[in-house]
Structure formats: C-alpha cells, structure tokens
Amino acid sequence: MKDALFYDAIVIGAGAAGLMCAAVASHGGKRVALIDHSEKIAEKIRISGGGRCNFTNREVGYENMVGENPRFARYALTEYTPKHFIDLVKRHRIAFHEKHKGQLFCDDSAEDIIEMLLAECAQGGVQWFRPCKVDSVLKRGEHYQVNLEAAQALQTPHLVIATGGLSIPKIGATDFGYRIARQFDLPVVATRPALVPLTFDAQQWQTFAGLSGLSLPVQARAIGEKNSTVFNEDLLFTHRGLSGPAILQISSFWQAGQAIELDLSGGQALDTELTQSKLGNKQQFATVLGQYLPKRLVEGWLAAEGLDTLAAQKYADTPDKTIKALAQGLMRWQLQPTGSEGYKKAEVTRGGVDTRHLCQKSMQSKVHSGLYFIGEVVDITGWLGGYNFQWAWASAHAAGKAISSSPPSAA
Ligand SMILES: Cc1cc2nc3c(=O)[nH]c(=O)nc-3n(C[C@H](O)[C@H](O)[C@H](O)COP(=O)(O)OP(=O)(O)OC[C@H]3O[C@@H](n4cnc5c(N)ncnc54)[C@H](O)[C@@H]3O)c2cc1C
Incomplete structure (x- = not known):
C-alpha cells in the first residue's frame, strides 16, 4: 500500500465554511487539501437568497443564533464580523445591496460569492479532491488519516469537518459530520429541520x-x-x-x-x-x-x-x-x-455537534486535538437573514486562523 499523502490541513466539505477555512489556513502558509463528494460544490451558496445569496447581515451577534448554547458563537462572531466579510466582497468588486433589515445580497448572482471563495483558495494553493468519496477517517498517533474511495489516502495533524447539515439531501447533504463526531465520542444534539414551513x-x-x-x-x-x-x-x-x-x-x-x-x-x-x-x-x-x-x-x-x-x-x-x-x-x-415540510424544504438543520465539547476560539474538539467542526454541522443555527452564512464564515475563520498559527507539522 502506498504511503498516505501528507497535508498540513484537510478540510472535508467544500461549502461555505469549508471553502472559507481552506482559504484562511492556506493564506497562513499551510498546505491544505479540500475534499467534496459532489460534482458541483457549494450548491447551497448557489441556490441561496433566491440565487442572489444573502451572504451576511449588517448586525450579527450570538443573540441571532439558536442552539443549546448560542453564546458559544460569540467569540468567532466577534473576531470575524460582517464588516470583515463585506471588505472581502468589496475587494473582489462584487456589487451588493441591502434588501431589508440589514440583509445583504449580491446584485447579480450568488455565483459571485462562490467565484470569490474559489479565487481565495486558488491564491493559497489549496489542492482539490472532488468529486471524491471519503471511505473512513482514522486516528494514527497524532495524525488523522482520511481514506478515499478512489484515491491515495491522506494524512494530516489538522482535520476540519465542514460537511454541513441534513437539509436538501438532493444537493448533497449527508450525516457525515455527525458520524465523525460520534466516532470520536463527541455528542450530537438531536437534529431537526429548521427555517422550514x-x-x-x-x-x-x-x-x-x-x-x-x-x-x-x-x-x-x-x-x-x-x-x-x-x-x-x-x-x-x-x-x-x-x-x-x-x-x-x-x-x-x-x-x-x-x-x-x-x-x-x-x-x-x-x-x-x-x-x-x-x-x-x-x-x-x-x-x-x-x-x-x-x-x-x-x-x-x-x-x-x-x-x-x-x-x-x-x-x-x-x-x-x-x-x-x-x-x-x-x-x-x-x-x-x-x-x-422536513429536510427537503428546510433551509438549515437545528442541532448538531455539541458545542460544550468544542473550543470556541478554534472550533477544535476539547479532547481530540486537531479535529475541528465548523459551519452548520455544529449546534449553532442562525436566524433567517444572512446569519447562517455569517456563522459559516466566522467559524471557518476561527478554525483557519488556529490552523495557520499552529507550529509547522512534520509528516
Ligand atoms: C434554499 C436555501 C437557501 C438559503 N439561503 C441562505 C441565505 O440567503 N443566507 C444565509 O445566511 N443562509 C442561507 N441558507 C443556509 C446556508 O446555505 C447554510 O447555513 C450554509 O451553506 C452552511 O454552510 P456549511 O459550509 O456548513 O454547509 P454546506 O454549505 O451545506 O456545505 C457542505 C458541503 O459538504 C459537502 N459534503 C456533505 N457530505 C459530504 C461527504 N460525506 N463527503 C464529502 N463532502 C460532503 C457538500 O457537498 C457541501 O459542499 C440557505 C439554505 C438553503 C437550503
């Protein structure tokens, strides 16, 4: 069997949170691999906000979050605010407008946000594995090994789970993140459809x-x-x-x-x-x-x-x-x-990885060093109005920063 390929960080799930985290970690000089099982990544960004992506809200705090412990989100949301994301959007010259109650939408298309995140990943030299199925994740000493269905295994000291929630299964939602959490003995708060008729x-x-x-x-x-x-x-x-x-x-x-x-x-x-x-x-x-x-x-x-x-x-x-x-x-x-109307119509999933077992500054497991959960897979759900994307960006940024400032890792 071939040796596993080594990366400083591996992110599983190339949606809003995964793309952001891969970009941030790679800009800090880390070699990052990004894996997604779908042909078309970031589908939720693409269909969000009626195709125009309500990418943030001017005012976002933990008070706009729902879960067993919404305060958990406070640190990440304070460190990476809507202004930070708006600055990024402006740097990429994406035109946007405020629609209602601080909700910001692209003037043209949600595709602009995807292109922006892809460009940020490309700038950091992020390596893609897609469409690519993950067979299993194992802990090997200090490292995590990600076994892929049709490619060489990958190894890393920093594994980020960004596979989102259960809503809209027809565009690639799976329970992968919850399964990995349970495999590593992290409790999962019962899930249910949210932002749903x-x-x-x-x-x-x-x-x-x-x-x-x-x-x-x-x-x-x-x-x-x-x-x-x-x-x-x-x-x-x-x-x-x-x-x-x-x-x-x-x-x-x-x-x-x-x-x-x-x-x-x-x-x-x-x-x-x-x-x-x-x-x-x-x-x-x-x-x-x-x-x-x-x-x-x-x-x-x-x-x-x-x-x-x-x-x-x-x-x-x-x-x-x-x-x-x-x-x-x-x-x-x-x-x-x-x-x-259930997960087929729900915009998000309430519940998820129990925040009491994660570090709020890095989104890392308190027990399994180097294992991170970000975005919707965590038991933090935003209100309607751009709050869910802001949580995805902010939690991804927290993990990305923690990874990029970690000491160099040896294969
Ligand atoms: C119709 C709709 C409209 C929405 N509109 C808005 C809006 O305007 N504003 C807002 O703030 N929020 C909106 N949301 C919510 C928002 O899209 C999500 O909260 C956000 O996308 C979550 O980001 P994430 O990265 O955690 O998960 P996702 O964006 O869902 O990304 C998860 C990624 O993981 C991949 N994946 C899943 N399982 C596996 C696996 N087993 N192996 C490999 N890869 C896997 C998926 O293919 C996907 O690319 C909307 C949601 C829906 C459904």
Missing part, C-alpha cells in the same frame, strides 16, 4: 387551505421554547400550512407537540382600535375587521372559531366585550402545527 392536520387546515398565497405582516412566536423570540415578519398561507419569513423564523424554535402564537394584527392595538371605531358604525362586523386584516382571512378565521354568525352582524350592535375578546383572539391566535 410548518404543516397542519389536513382536516384542521381545510378552512385555511383556500387562503393559500395570502400574505400579511404578523408577530409570531413559538410557545414553550426557552429563548423563543418574537418576530415581526410576513406570514404566508399555503395549501398544507404556514410559511413566509415569520414562520421560517419561529420554526427554528418550534418543537413537535407545541403551539405557535400569531398576532394577526401585526402588533396594532386591535382591541382598542376596534372598540373606539364602534360608535354609530352601521357596517357589518366582517367589513369593519376587513379594514384591518384581509377580508378572506377574517371570514376564514371566524368560521374556524365557530363565530361565522358574527361576520354578518351589525358592528354597532356587537357588545364591547365580544369585540375585545375577538380582537384579542386575532392578536393571540394559537395553533398547533402537526409537523414541518
């Missing part, structure tokens, strides 16, 4: 299925999850349930069996407004509500609550108590999703 029991949803395509601004939160945040975003009705940014955001907090709460008024004091506009108002109840909310939604909602008779009632004749209770129902609409 939520679904409902078909019968329960019958009344609302007809609203499919309807969108409105709401306040949304998942009930029961500690640290659950209230999001002011758009809600979208679908045939099978709810989607839109508001739902994607709270889906990362939602747990099976729990309810979600929506303020359909989008934060207006609907109870006060409605009682104040009552005096002498001869319109029908549904018509008045329709001034605040889409009429189709009002009718569907009243029907689902068994209050359809109210719709045709004269507003002025409706007691204040009823109006108030109804407004509060619309402002605190609680529903129990039965599931989600």
Whole structure:
C-alpha cells in the first residue's frame, strides 16, 4: 500500500465554511487539501437568497443564533464580523445591496460569492479532491488519516469537518459530520429541520387551505421554547400550512407537540382600535375587521372559531366585550402545527455537534486535538437573514486562523 499523502490541513466539505477555512489556513502558509463528494460544490451558496445569496447581515451577534448554547458563537462572531466579510466582497468588486433589515445580497448572482471563495483558495494553493468519496477517517498517533474511495489516502495533524447539515439531501447533504463526531465520542444534539414551513392536520387546515398565497405582516412566536423570540415578519398561507419569513423564523424554535402564537394584527392595538371605531358604525362586523386584516382571512378565521354568525352582524350592535375578546383572539391566535415540510424544504438543520465539547476560539474538539467542526454541522443555527452564512464564515475563520498559527507539522 502506498504511503498516505501528507497535508498540513484537510478540510472535508467544500461549502461555505469549508471553502472559507481552506482559504484562511492556506493564506497562513499551510498546505491544505479540500475534499467534496459532489460534482458541483457549494450548491447551497448557489441556490441561496433566491440565487442572489444573502451572504451576511449588517448586525450579527450570538443573540441571532439558536442552539443549546448560542453564546458559544460569540467569540468567532466577534473576531470575524460582517464588516470583515463585506471588505472581502468589496475587494473582489462584487456589487451588493441591502434588501431589508440589514440583509445583504449580491446584485447579480450568488455565483459571485462562490467565484470569490474559489479565487481565495486558488491564491493559497489549496489542492482539490472532488468529486471524491471519503471511505473512513482514522486516528494514527497524532495524525488523522482520511481514506478515499478512489484515491491515495491522506494524512494530516489538522482535520476540519465542514460537511454541513441534513437539509436538501438532493444537493448533497449527508450525516457525515455527525458520524465523525460520534466516532470520536463527541455528542450530537438531536437534529431537526429548521427555517422550514410548518404543516397542519389536513382536516384542521381545510378552512385555511383556500387562503393559500395570502400574505400579511404578523408577530409570531413559538410557545414553550426557552429563548423563543418574537418576530415581526410576513406570514404566508399555503395549501398544507404556514410559511413566509415569520414562520421560517419561529420554526427554528418550534418543537413537535407545541403551539405557535400569531398576532394577526401585526402588533396594532386591535382591541382598542376596534372598540373606539364602534360608535354609530352601521357596517357589518366582517367589513369593519376587513379594514384591518384581509377580508378572506377574517371570514376564514371566524368560521374556524365557530363565530361565522358574527361576520354578518351589525358592528354597532356587537357588545364591547365580544369585540375585545375577538380582537384579542386575532392578536393571540394559537395553533398547533402537526409537523414541518422536513429536510427537503428546510433551509438549515437545528442541532448538531455539541458545542460544550468544542473550543470556541478554534472550533477544535476539547479532547481530540486537531479535529475541528465548523459551519452548520455544529449546534449553532442562525436566524433567517444572512446569519447562517455569517456563522459559516466566522467559524471557518476561527478554525483557519488556529490552523495557520499552529507550529509547522512534520509528516
Ligand atoms: C434554499 C436555501 C437557501 C438559503 N439561503 C441562505 C441565505 O440567503 N443566507 C444565509 O445566511 N443562509 C442561507 N441558507 C443556509 C446556508 O446555505 C447554510 O447555513 C450554509 O451553506 C452552511 O454552510 P456549511 O459550509 O456548513 O454547509 P454546506 O454549505 O451545506 O456545505 C457542505 C458541503 O459538504 C459537502 N459534503 C456533505 N457530505 C459530504 C461527504 N460525506 N463527503 C464529502 N463532502 C460532503 C457538500 O457537498 C457541501 O459542499 C440557505 C439554505 C438553503 C437550503
């Protein structure tokens, strides 16, 4: 058997985090190998942000992260900020714009970000292995040996796992990273689809299925999850349930069996407004509500609550108590999703390698020196809005810097 090829660092997974880490480590003078099993690397960057890649957000902190210990992300996010990535994008003359709430998108195409990262890797002389399947990873003394299916084995003192999460399996997502973590006795926090549309029991949803395509601004939160945040975003009705940014955001907090709460008024004091506009108002109840909310939604909602008779009632004749209770129902609409659209539609995976077993400065295993986990494979999930890519860049940068500043290694 041939001797293994030696590299200062081997990165498995050439997505957002893997490309960034390989570039940073190689710029520090290290010989880096980058392995990916897909024909087309970085597919998630390519399809992100509707093809324009929401590559970061102007403001990113650990508060925008979800997981068992979001504070873990603090060090990496402070060391490599959105400004650092924006400077890199500007150096490569990529035109971009802010769309909404600090979210930055390419003017032309997500392809620009991929080209930029490939150019950074080329500049550092990163060696490619792709498409290339990894058979196994073994520890040999101080080194890690990566056995490849159709190429010579590789050895390194620094092995970086950047194989991402489980979402969108058809473009190459695998559980490889979690398997390697378990092989080296690193616990994996249970995974589940996140940033994903939520679904409902078909019968329960019958009344609302007809609203499919309807969108409105709401306040949304998942009930029961500690640290659950209230999001002011758009809600979208679908045939099978709810989607839109508001739902994607709270889906990362939602747990099976729990309810979600929506303020359909989008934060207006609907109870006060409605009682104040009552005096002498001869319109029908549904018509008045329709001034605040889409009429189709009002009718569907009243029907689902068994209050359809109210719709045709004269507003002025409706007691204040009823109006108030109804407004509060619309402002605190609680529903129990039965599931989600799953990994095939989820933008990210919640859960992953347990951060308590990683060093926050280098993303290295606390027990297995030289074994790193970066990006989505770690139990850190960003909100919708460029936060996931910023986590990928920042965690990759932390590992890349730690590798590039490590002493020279002998084969
Ligand atoms: C539709 C969609 C849109 C999104 N839009 C945005 C957005 O606009 N902004 C944002 O911040 N986030 C967005 N995200 C999330 C973002 O894409 C991910 O969080 C990010 O790509 C994670 O980076 P990563 O490098 O950890 O993993 P990935 O980018 O998933 O890269 C993992 C790499 O590992 C490779 N790999 C997997 N298994 C193996 C294996 N066994 N052997 C070898 N290689 C392997 C894969 O081929 C892939 O190239 C979006 C996600 C989706 C699905």
